[in-house]
Amino acid sequence: MLLSVVVPCCDEEAAAGRFAEELLPALDALAVPTEVIAVDDGSYDDTAAVLRNLAGERRNFRAVALSEHRGLGAAMRTGFAEASGDWIATLDADLTFHPSQLRALLDCQKATGADMVCGSPFLAPAGAAQVRWWRRLPSRWVNGLYRRLCGPRLTAYTAIFRLYRTEALRALRLESQGFEINAEIAARFLAAGKTVAEVPAVLTARRQGASKLSPLRELWRHGRLALRLRREALPR
Ligand SMILES: Nc1nc2c(ncn2[C@@H]2O[C@H](COP(=O)(O)OP(=O)(O)OP(=O)(O)O)[C@@H](O)[C@H]2O)c(=O)[nH]1
């Protein structure tokens, strides 16, 4: 087994500075072979240089640089195409889902045989107590919308912290440009009849750098995706 960890990075110079001390040791502790694929998306800060340096020092760390800013959806799809592992995990660059929690995703996959395992801050005893209420509330609302649309099987349609069977992920036709890509992937796994599972995962607050989430833009994109998924599900 090889686990490819795809980490999209946009203006994450400070967060990427923690990869050597925090991300890579946490991956080593999983005791499975891993590779990191960090996708820089035309960052304006020194993210590309930090990632390039790390790639020069560590055998299992790859830095992929997009020539211009193309958005989270495009960055993640690039990471999926570049991955060599038979399993792919996706992770925030700010490590707000701590990578040590990948152990729980791997264990759950082993126990259930699932094609996709989601880490959910909505499942007890995990949570997102550190995250401000004005960020938690819209997230709950949007996830509630996807639950009504795609089914109650999952609680975390929008969270990035996941484990995927590469073959199943690559079979999907994904179109999302922004943060809604995580919801699109979950919806398409379910629509394709793939097995999905969920484990509690703790979400902490960002410690460095600025958030890239623009709530209004992402609400608009989620609305557009929800309409598209609904149209696809209607009998013709
Ligand atoms: N490559 C790329 N990565 C992005 C883009 N937008 C966000 N990201 C990355 O996606 C992840 C999630 O973005 P965040 O800004 O952490 O959004 P969030 O987790 O919803 O909110 P906070 O943690 O509160 O900032 C981070 O690793 C970002 O660097 C983008 O346009 N391109």
Ligand SMILES: [Mg+2]
């Ligand atoms: Mg984040």
